[in-house]
Amino acid sequence: MNDSRRENGDPVLSIRDLVVSYRVGRRRIVAVDGVSIDVYRNECVAIVGESGSGKSTLSLAIMRLLPPSAAIERGVVLFKGRNLLELSEKELQKIRGREISMVFQDPTSYLNPVYKIGDQLVETILTHNSDMSGNEARARAIELLKSVGIPSPERALTYYPHQLSGGMNQRVSIALALATNPSILIADEPTSALDLTIQAQILRLLKDLMRRLSLSIILITHDLGLVAYLADRVYVMYSGKVMEEDAVGSMFSNPKHPYTQLLLNSVRIIYGLDTSARVERTEGHLTDTKGCRFRHRCPYALSRCESQEPPLVPLNSGKVVRCWLYG
């Protein structure tokens, strides 16, 4: 598993030392702090973390979809030899949707309510293939809907988003995102708004699409079940920093960073595997700049953690950890 990267040559997408901050009034809050991430071809990379860890900000920053209150201060997002952070808005429009696409959490609110499914698909297809005729685009739309497992695609074209269920709308969103054969799909909590059985279907679909289209997926989630099923490699984020990076198998069997251990434990507690423990409460420590960000919640905190921030240290077998316990 760990070799999903080596097999596939150079990374398709390389994020280096990305720093994104928000301005809240006069305060500057750093949401993504020096994150470096690699995504290889045909690989699913999961970015895991709790609310406020900066994972969604990271996903929006890749395609520069951040709100005006956010600023990318530093870093490089390298895609096919180009730094996405230096492209003009026009050039970016050619990459968004065509090369890198995105699927969001709540499918129904991410589809325009006034257009039929078919019109939205055809529109997106034509945006990126101006030489295509209307009929060709329609045929492609039907083919796409079929590939994401929508039962009668011809009929589905004539429906409005509010006439379809959340699961169906998520399939439509995926079809939209895949309309022009992107090489990377960013999925931000793609199943959180769906019920359990539908979640499973969407997951199977994503896994299947990954294999068929040799797609790379960047999966943003807090759901470790999703990670275990879909991901090849995992980055654990906490308070804007990557705390641990590993292949999915050894991440689950041998978590190193105390935060990763805590995350995995909380799943055990929620599913009743460990009834003696309590889920740790989260407390915000946004203003910390010195020391390890996790030290307030860390059961093993050392005096060193107060003053010095641990670096990312590679361990054997490709695991990378940011913790003084292993420094």
Next chain:
Amino acid sequence: MPVELYALSSNFKTVLGVLRSDKNLLAGALMLLVFVLVAVFANLIATYHPLQTGLTRGLHPPSRGFLMGTDQIGRDVFSWVIYGTRTALVVGVTATAISFVIALAVGLVSGYFGGKADLVLMRIVDILLSIPQFIFMIVMVMLYGSTFTNIVLIIGLLSWPTLARIVRAEVLSLREREFVLAARALGASSRDLILKEILPNALPPVIPAAALTASNAILAEAALSFLGLGDPRVPSWGTMLWIARQAIFAGGWWTLVFPSIFIVLVILSINIIADGLNNVLNPRERT
């Protein structure tokens, strides 16, 4: 959610469906339809040419020959009022179309881009709204002359600020909606976002307001004509009321009553339609 809007735009059958869904809307639409037919077939309905005078038949009371009597210089009030319907509807539609287009452009640019453009455009709106509109119209008509085209243009060019504010408010909230972000993530340009994602969703609250703009435009034209600023070559209800001002003292009540009834009924029907459209397009605001 503007669930009914695309129903409106999609085809005739659903338009009937929407009309049937709201009784007031249907009533108003039927009333207005009568006026539209009157306006279209005015030349068939009218018994005289509205501008034709006859000094021997001045202030003739309503009779079989002159259904609504005549004015001091013998013009047939019935024919005048029938042709006046055409005038009123042309004013309503054209002036509204002008202000609607300006309002959309200003509201979309102001709401979507914000910043300096927004600041400048909204201050223009503030200034226009702080000048008494009707007086502004009077001054403009006096400056540029009482031709029918001038009157329609002036009414249209001065009626957009309120509409523009409504559009801007809608755009401000739509801009932040998830589907706009999703469209951006799929590579839509600003132009696409404004025209294809935001505009169609911004229309539901604007359409009823535009209908009210139409009734206000008709009233404004009637009022201008009543003050003697109407185009004398165009039969307008307001102009007849201007004439009635003197005729009434000679007992010519019909010159006052019939045009007034038409004005009231047309304004009423449009306002009922505006109200009905608001119920159908913005169901959450229903009281």
